[in-house]
Amino acid sequence: MTAHTPAVISFVLFAIAAAGFLTCGSLVRMLMFLELMLNAANIAFVALGPAVKSQAYAVLLFAIAAAEAGVGLALIIALASAFKTLDAGGIKELKG
Numbered sequence: 313m314t315a316h317t318p319a320v321i322s323f324v325l326f327a328i329a330a331a332g333f334l335t336c337g338s339l340v341r342m343l344m345f346l347e348l349m350l351n352a353a354n355i356a357f358v359a360l361g362p363a364v365k366s367q368a369y370a371v372l373l374f375a376i377a378a379a380e381a382g383v384g385l386a387l388i389i390a391l392a393s394a395f396k397t398l399d400a401g402g403i404k405e406l407k408g
Contacts, residue, residue, distance in 0.1 A: 318359030326352035337399050339391065343384045350377045 329348035336342060354373050357366045388398070395403050 318355055322352045322355040322359060325355065337401050339388045339398050339400055342400065343381065343388065346384070347377060347381060350380075 326349055329345045329352060333342055333345035333349070336345065350373060354370045357369045357373065360366070361369065391403060392398050395405070397403065
């Protein structure tokens with residue numbers, strides 16, 4: 313395994329997650345793909361940065377991802393109860 317292998321894995325994982333985020337319609341799946349993108353960023357931080365600083369950034373990003381997941385799930389539950397759908401395209405009232 314070369315030094316750039318984790319960076320390539322991180323890029324591929326981020327690309328797959330971004331494609332999934334843009335193509336899926338379910339809000340829960342979009343949140344899962346967003347979490348996958350954050351994990352890919354964590355892999356890139358740890359793989360490419362200096363040891364101590366990159367690991368500190370990764371821990372900080374894990375905390376941000378946990379908070380984002382909690383807020384995101386709360387918003388999804390509120391939208392699901394208000395609009396009776398989890399499909400992002402089915403919520404027409406939010407369009408500007």
